[in-house]
Amino acid sequence: MHDFIQYIQSYLDSDKTPGGAGNIFWATVYILLVFGGLSVAVIAMNWLERKILAHMQVRLGPMRVGPHGLLQPIADALKLLLKEDIIPAEADKIVFWIAPFIVTLAAFTVFVVVPFGPTHAITDMNIGILFMLGVSSLSVLGIVTAGWASNSHYPLIGALRSSAQMVSYEVAMGLAVVSVIMMTSLGSLATGLYGVGNVGSQASGTLSMIGIVQAQQAQGVWFIFKFFPLGLIAFAIFAIAMVAETNRAPFDLPEAESELTAGFHTEYSGFRWSLFFLAEYSAMIAVSSIAVTLWLGGWLRPFPGVHGPSIAIPHIWPPADPSAPTGRLDFVFALCPGIAFLLLGAMCFYNVQRMPQHPLFKIQTMGLAGFGATLGLIGLAMFIPAVRDRVEDIFWFSAKVAAFMYLYIWYRGTFPRYRFDQLMKVGWKVLLPIGLALLILTAVVGMRAEIWAQFTGGLR
Amino acid sequence: MTDPNTLSPLDLETPDKTFLDANELVINMGPQHPATHGVLRVILRLDGEKVLGLECVIGYLHRGVEKIAEHRTYTMFNPYVDRMDYVAAVSNGLGYCEAVEKLLSVEAPPRAQYIRVILTELNRMASHQLWLGTHALDIGAITPLFYTFRDREEILKIYEKYCGARLTTHAFRIGGLQYEAYDGFEKDVKNFVNFVKSKIDEYEELLTTNRIWLERTKGVGVISGKDCIALGVTGPVLRASGVRWDIRKALPYANYKNFDFEIPVGQNGDTYDRYLVRMVEMRQSLRIIEQAVEGIPAGPIMAKVPKVMKPPVGEVYHSIEAPKGELGYFIVSDGSTQPYRVRVRPPSFVNLQALDVMCRGQLVADVIAVIGTLDIVLGEVDR
Secondary structure, three states: OHHHHHHHHHHHHOOOOHHHHOOHHHHHHHHHHHHHHHHHHHHHHHHHHHHHHHHHOOOOOOOOOOHHHOOHHHHHHHHHHHOOOOOOOOOOHHHHHHHHHHHHHHHHHHHHOOOOOOOOOOOOOOOHHHHHHHHHOOHHHHHHHHHHHOOOHHHHHHHHHHHHHHHHHHHHHHHHHHHHHHHHHOOOHHHOOOOOOOOOOOOOOOOOHHHHHHHHHHHOOOHHHOOOOHHHHHHHHHHHHHHHHOOOOOOOHHHOHHHHOOHHHOOOOHHHHHHHHHHHHHHHHHHHHHHHHHHOOOOOOOOOOOOOOEEEOOOOOOOOOOOOEEEHHHHHHHHHHHHHHHHHHHHHHHHHOOOOOOHHHHHHHHHHHHHHHHHHHHHHHOOOHHHHHHHHHHHHHHHHHHHHHHHHHHHHHHOOOOOHHHHHHHHHHHHHHHHHHHHHHHHHHHOHHHHHHHHHOOOO | OOOHHHOOHHHHHOOOOOOOOOOOEEEEEOOOOOOOOOOOEEEEEEEOOEEEEEEEEOOOOOOOHHHHHOOOOHHHHHHHHHOOOHHHHHHHHHHHHHHHHHHHOOOOOHHHHHHHHHHHHHHHHHHHHHHHHHHHHHHOOOHHHHHHHHHHHHHHHHHHHHHOOOOOOOOEEOOEEOOOOOOOHHHHHHHHHHHHHHHHHHHHHHHOOOHHHHHHHOOOOOOOHHHHHHHOOOOHHHHHOOOOOOHHHHOOOOOHHHOOOOOOOOOOOOHHHHHHHHHHHHHHHHHHHHHHHHOOOOOOOEOOOOOOOOOOOEEEEEEEEEOOEEEEEEEEEOOOOOEEEEEEEOHHHHHHOOHHHHHOOOEHHHHHHHHHHHOOOHHHHHO
């Protein structure tokens, strides 16, 4: 027993991910945390999408189940679970049965390497980004099989569209990613740290998700701003490709409602349908995590290189080392998570007093107040230094991903849908050439000193 | 072999091929489909996503309106016409009332004429707003729908105040109007005109220069003016193809000749031009409403018509410019209280014939865009 506790505690002192430290107990805990958190995120996303979209469209959205429809996604999930599971008579039953699981599996598995913080990842693979791209593209397989097994025209067309679309956009996506991977090793030679020849040192290029963020930390710049505007262009390519990759508006052709009724999942119902839904939303979160990790500094707070004048912050609890000085700016940013949650809680309470005073709304009002109080308590807990230091990374990472989620909703509310040939044109004739040019430019700009040295003679 | 009666002509052309060994894929779109605007059924022959040809199957909403007319008096049939193009019920009523008035050789008094014009032009606005919302929705822009419905609501409120109904209004009577304009009618209409002007700008802001919208509509569903005339296509579709034909100007009815307005004409005859033409038409409708509301004369609202209408033996064809095109009524009277025959020329039905011409060689997604741009209402197609 004692050994076991020590085994558990041993991880807490290590500065690795549970997978990296080889600690199976903590790896399991992290897996449960990540997948639980992901499910909650999908549920929250469902509610948020409906609400935000509704407010963009001058309507209210769900308002009945729970205060401001907060429980609507749960009610929907229950409904889907209880619905009859229909497998069409003409369908290929086994393939039809397997397809949603392939899609869900692919969408969830990528989260194994998503770094929520320097140690907050299930594991750190040295081929992390490759793993993410590879596994997430497996979902095409599920979509094609779903469309095929349905033995129906609309799903078939949807599946074919989807496979063509995802495969084409993966090329552009890959090019954008490669340029970032080059950035991890190419740096300004002025610092002398980031030369190409530095293999083996900390400064060599990396495919590891954590390594990419650490490279941004060490170079003191988010890659979106590196080699301006090259990083920005790479980010733009990725940002477009990732929308196409997840089949979302304005590239939602595979499930274009007005054309193909529901695309590849037309014949699916009940829980099987909800698996596709789950997969779509977790895939959105997954690609957003890639974008955040690669270009927006992952778990790093804004201005990661600026610390401000150092001050000694009194640690209230637990009595940590009070002599460790922190930058003033670090301290200010460290307060952000707590303040954000307090603001959310305050928003709830603001709406509590706006709720109708009618007795019928008593439960709803109390529910909203309870929700606000929970958020507020979480916010207060985040001011505790011990908690703050551990969740700060997760907060920044989630906040950045949330910004992408908002973008997804915004696109959906704003854009008409592309036509299939136009979509292909954008992928192959616009994004791909730009991506290729970008790759070469990044290499040239990154190695300009070495190239210059070739002409002037003598490397530094 | 299956019963040939259950087969469509299309099946006979491509006998006994499953979609696997044939290059052609035959797809049945509708009658339950999100984008066929009701119960239109389109049988598509596809090569990949390219449309080789299509056939419309209609009649799912057939109620035999024309036959019903033969068993109703002229007055009793009036509400039925509202149920044909139910998003432009007022226009239907105007066409029918004017046709019977022509048969009876009576004319509605000027005051009634003005109020009729106001209500009909409001109806054109409402119809175009509904078209814009659903058309944009078909192309994937979900937001304009809610904006247009929000503003259409104001028109329906005016109708509700005027005659108690919102959609199938039965606003006009043969010989004039039943209801006097309510107190504050002018003010409501003026307020609406001022309110909606900025809203049209808002729709245009969302779509007119939107890149994706341009790509989806420019060069899609092109039809030449010649083809339009050959197929009998009328309304904004015809005008977008460059033919300046609007019955309000060409064969003025009601008192449209008193108003100053322009007929927008397109050049390319593609979906984008049809969109622009309708947007301008909305603004022109507002112009007409503004002039009409300023000049409503005093006087009676009902002409002298007999309680029991027995038009003289004869026939009459009267057409008006409904929001969707030329809406014509051909009424044959045998001198009794009931029409011997009523034949309606619905714009949607005729315009739908152009679908095949417009879609051939285009992609599946374009079929949706073209169905939207034709602005059909199945209640009117099937009657």
